[in-house]
Structure formats: C-alpha cells, structure tokens
Amino acid sequence: MGKTIDIIKQKRKVSESVKQNIKDFNAMKKKILATMEIEHKSIPQIAEELQLPLDVVTYHLMTLQKFGFIEVSELDDMDEYYFYNLKK
C-alpha cells in the first residue's frame, strides 16, 4: 500500500504549537534522563539540579516512566520521595 501521509499533508499544515511542543518535550527528556546517568534521583533532586519547577519535572518524569525510559528504584529514608533510574 502507498503512503497516505502525503494525502493529509496536502490538506493540513502542522501548527506552530505542535512544532514547539515536540522541541520542548525532547529538550526536557534529554535533560531529565541526563541527570540519572550516574545514579538514581528523586524529583526534588532533579528539579534542583535543573532549576526547573517541581511540577514540570513530575509531569515529564512520569510521562517518561509511562513511555518506558525510566523505572522506579526505592523510597528515600523519610518514606516521602521515590528515586528513579534509567531503564536498562
């Protein structure tokens, strides 16, 4: 079967917000994954290291977990925050 993507491309244009959204998510993904290269990290540790709002880190980290890039490691000593690892 031929590719149908060309049919829709003739009818619709990609919106600027979609383009920006892809850039933003990829940049965030790269930054968050890089913080976990050496050891597991908690959300507050990542937010502190990247100087990003906590809720932004939580949303992206949980999305990366859903997509299979990250896995849960253990709870901290205070039983408050989980640590997260890169998925091997």
Add this chain to the structure above:
Amino acid sequence: MIKSEEYDVLVIGGGISGAEASINLANQGFKVLIVEKDLSVGGKMIHLSKVFPTLDCSACITTPKISQTARHPNITIYTYSQVNDIEKKSEHNFQAIVTRYPRYVKEEDCTGCQICEEKCPVVVNDQYQYDLVGRKAVYVPFSIANPRVAAIDIENCSFCGACEKACPSEAIDFSQEKIDIQINVKSVVIATGFRLFDPLLIPRYGFGKYKNVITAMQMERQLVPTRPFNHVLRPKDGKMPDKIAYVLCAGSRDETIGNPICSQVCCMYSVKQAQLLMGALPLADITIYYLNIRSFGKGFNEFYQQAKDMGVNFIKGKIGKITETDNGNLLLRYEDIIEGVVKEAKHDLVVLSVGILANQGISSMFKDTLELDPFNYIKQSDELANPAKTTIRGVYVAGTASGPMDIPDSILSAGAASAEIAGYLRLRR
C-alpha cells in the same frame, strides 16, 4: 449518495447504562446500534478504581459487560461518532444522521500493538489519565479500551508519517474522512450520561493554580493498577501524601454556581477512596469535610461507619478558601459547622469531590421537542409509572442522562428503559 442502515433501536451513549439497555434488547432479538462519541465504550465506569459499597474492581465488572456488548450478534457499535437530526417520521419510525469521525486508523487492521506510539514524536496531555501525564498523538486510548485500537489526534499530529512507516499491520490511513450514514430506527434510548463539574469555576479552591489540589476523578486514576504515577503521589512534586483532605459538594448543592442539587455519588465515592487510600498509604491521615453525609443506599451507612472505624476523620465543615503554604502544602480555611467557628487546617493533598452535571446539547440532536427538567437532565414524562419515558413517544432515557445516580441505579434504570422499549416495539410486531 449517503449510505443508509436500519436497526430496531438506536442507543446514544455506550456507558454502563447504554451497554446494559443494549444487551437486554439484543437478547430479545432486537437489532441495536450504539453510537458512542468517545474512542471507546465504557463511559466513566471503565475508568474507576473500585466501586462502593462492595469495593469490587470496577474494570473487572465493566470489561466483561462491554465485551459482551461488542461481541453480541445483534449489536453494532460506532465509536467516535455522533447522531444528529433525529426526526420522528411516524410511530415506530425515526430517521437520523450518524457521523463517523475518522480515527485515521483502520479499526479492522489495527492490533493495538502500540508500535506507532513508540515512534510518534508528539506528547500532549492524556485525557484518560485526567491530564496527570502525557500521551502520544497516535494512541491506543487506554489499556482496556474497547475497541482496543489506535487513533490519531489529528489536531496535534506533526504529519511526520513515522506511525504509518512503523505500523506492521498497515493500519494507519490518513486518507480517511468523516462519513455520514442515514439510519432508520423504531425507537431511541438516550444514555448519554453526565459531565463532571469543572472546579476552575470555584477559584477559591485553587484548582489549576495549586497542583496538589486535584479532582476525585484524578484520584480514581491514581488508585487503579494502570495509574499515571508509580504510586499515589502528589502531582506537584511526586511526594507520597500523608495528610489528605476531601472537600465534599464541590460544585453540588450550590446555587451560586448554578447547581443546587445533590450529585448523589460524591459522599460515597469519597468514603470509598478514603478506605482505598488507607490501604495504599497506611500511615496517612484522611479527613473528609462534609455538609451532610448522604449514605442512603443499601449498605451505604455501614460503609460510612466502616470508614470511621478505620480512622477516617469526618468534619462537618464548609470550606471557605484553600491557599498554598510551604512545600506545596495547603491551608484549608473552613467553618466548623458544629462549633460555629472558623478554623484552619493544613493538608498536603486536597481532593475535590466534584459533582455531576447534565450533559449539554442532547435535546438539540432531536428535531422534535425533547423536554429537559429544571436541571437540564432529560425530563421523565411519567417518572413514577414509566420512568424511562421522555416527552417524545418512542424515545427513552437510561441512567444518569435522567439525573445523578450510582452504578446499580443506572443499571436498574437501563433495565426499566429496555423493558419499556420492548413493550413499545411489540405493539407493532
């Protein structure tokens, strides 16, 4: 030329009420068409954790019922579709136009393998996880969706073509367009359910502004095995909460926001969630701020007592304002109704027990006048003797489209609707 199809009954809405009414009618030999506007059937129930007061797993009850509906030889289901221009031509003779919107994925070829999702570069909020995490622009709506096939969110698509290249079943089809079908039916069931109150309409609760103020539906998602996070966590910082507050009647029994009636389910679903949270977070304190606890159904009062015995705190209090303090914690200012004084309490997560409202735009699907009740639910023209009858003869209502109710009552209401329709259709046979 527009295609035309014939059925005995058109069921609008594929939630638990629509499914129940359809199975009852199909089992009696009637041909049923379910038109569901969402990508999957199952309504709200398919997204719930457990159900009060039995704490049975909601998905375990919904999934078999939904697959029985989907596999029934007398039932046809059109998801991602809408009905319009329903016109009563004569008794037992309705005509309508069903519009099937394109998924850009061939339902019959998609195996739900999700390989396309892996390749898609776009991430947007996942509406089925109530925006707590993201999803791709091409996506299988959720793991127990029916049909479990992908769809492309065309508004957010980057038209990169990666999904089409990757799909091993050649299921992606960007050439799809919307299709109108003319249908002829003998009777109609409205099972369009309810919508959730939008808590942004009460700015003093801080929803949208403070990330640790969430809705009960977001908590339902946190309590299911396919949850958005790895545990019950605060959306602001991923912390495990240990002092959780519930605010009952958020958007119900409140003239100021235009909904003076009780939503019937929020007390009990909050009591349910509190019990489930005590299992998930054994060390957490849970406080329910209520005006009155409406535990009217079978086993409901015992269920409420059980929550008290488990250690859930109940405070008869009216919440004035919620503000964020240190570390994402929240200060609740409330009137203690028993003591008649204003007090403050700190919590680290607040759940708004949002009310349920009538869906809009249902009556405009009909060319004839379909009357609504004062709260915009479908008017039952003979509430006591024939509760499913509407103001158009031959059009019936099932479940929460007629008013707030829980799942057992929705199922009973759907049973009543199917019995009344069978009687109406037999008049003709």
